[in-house]
Amino acid sequence: MFEHSVKVPRHYKVAANIFKKVSTEGGSVKTLLYDDKLRHFRTNVLYALITESIKHAADIDKIFNSCSILEKESRLDPWLAKVLTAELLFGKKALPGKSKPEQTILSYKDQFEKYATDHQDDLKTEVVRRPRYVRINTNLLTTSDAIRAFQDDGYRYIRCTSGSYDDYLKQIQSLTEYNFTQDYHVKTVFVFSSGTKLHEHDLYLENKIILQDKATTLAVHLLAPPNGSVVLDMCAAPGMKTTQLAAYMRNEGKIYAVERNEKRYKTLCDFVEKTASTCVETLHKDSLEIKRGDLDDVEYILLDPSCSGSGMELCVHSYIDATRLSKLTSLQEKFLKHAMNAFPKAKRIVYSTCSLFPEENERVITNVVKTSRAKWRVQDVKELLKGNWNNIGSGMYGSMGNRCLYARPDSDLTIGFFLAVLDRDEKDLEKGQKSESTDSGQNNATFGDDDLLNKIGKKKKKNSQENELQEIAGDTTTQDIVTKKKKKKKNNENLEQQFSYEETSLNENNDFSENKLLSDDAENTLENWNESRLKKKKKRKLNDDNAVKPEEQSVSDGQPLLKMKKKKSKDREHQLSETNNVQVEGDDLFRKKKKKKRVDHDE
Known part of the structure; x- marks a missing residue:
């Protein structure tokens, strides 16, 4: 029962x-x-x-x-x-x-x-037995000390093969229960036989070793930030890659670890503290809310966004709803676009997922790189690994797809994983940094110029009002005051015009004094200069009209003198019509000369 x-x-x-x-x-x-x-x-x-x-x-x-x-x-x-x-x-x-x-x-x-x-034959599900991967937390333990500790527990260390990647795969497949070796690519990762139980090991309980699959460690290995770098982990929880970054950089530099979910953020903080990752600064926020100007010092970016997880267990994830997949890819593209455009000093991005669907991988990379404002280039990951890798992206997405990396359980003996490395064009990086500094400088300069012009305008208006009050209070007639006001208005207009011409040079003078520029003496000097310039211009025009009358010397043989005079008269009329400042005087002079010609003709 x-x-x-x-x-x-x-x-x-x-x-x-x-x-x-x-x-x-x-x-x-x-x-x-x-x-x-x-x-x-x-x-x-x-x-x-x-x-x-x-x-x-x-x-x-x-x-x-x-x-x-x-x-x-x-x-x-x-x-x-x-x-x-x-x-x-x-x-x-x-x-x-x-x-x-x-x-x-x-x-x-x-x-x-x-x-x-x-039905034994029908029930033989092909399940690849992956080795047990262990990452040494070098913040707390050296690799040599880890080897000795495992040897003390009865494990036998086998040196990693110096042959090809395929030779390495054969080596780790043949590991027996108490054998272990070093990983072919990531030297802080050790490989044990499948089924090795390490959850109760003292090194694990002390956070000196981390049970982390080899495929995920490749993201940090290929990001490769030098010691002292500034790194951003955009989707950091639970903190496996974040703490690996800290160990890789020997805690020298800065790592911003961002996580939006509150529970996952607490898990991240705990893990960072337990692993002694002292260079990590955790941020409880959405990475998409980090705007240009917030973390402009970031040089390297690790992006491992939410995905379908189809690489974790193949038999379960052979199918996924198209609507959900579309939502995931849309979010992944937003993250990658933000990473490529919001950080002016960023020089390398590693994009990774634990998915085997090309829609979340190659298609995201090609769509975003082709439409990005900043210029980024997808690096050949197989080339970065010196040819020691077998699985690459799909050729359906062109050369960009072929430059990406896949880790596949059946052949690489890891979880299913995708990875792409993007490097920023050096010229675009320099251009972006110069533009950032130039924009900042121009904004400051513009603010200063506008502020200066406003002050100058207020000072000029105040001085003008004070002068008018002094004139009214004095022993001057009403007509004199009106005349002086007109003259003052005209000269102020000239002053504004002259200031607009010389604005640039005045702004460049750091010792420029507003009071000195706008003093009464300076205004009178400028007024006299403008009046003198107008008189000289009028005199020059009149001299041009009266200059060199006997042009008969330049008349060619057989040309009537009368036609030459008519032509000269027409040219003089056209010239006078284009001269605005001496228009009245020119017209009077022209009428007087015509009258004189009629009198001479009557006589």
């Missing part, structure tokens, strides 16, 4: 809930574990239970269909049933509890095992 009062062990219920989310919504198992913040659980046990259920999901579906358990047991949660079956058939081979769901699954145990025996 079933004991209805007995509850299902909670770790089975939590595992079933995460299994459902991963299968129907996508995402990373580890991410969901961190989001739930299950500190009172042994997350390693939960993780193992969930991944075991995912690996054998297809086989469990066949077994369930063979006995129609879900149809017969309509009240049984299908996701919980799959987790319990995975534990019974592929995990611990037993269910310790006495709850109704557990007892229901146990009642079908014989049918499950019979079907499995009869």
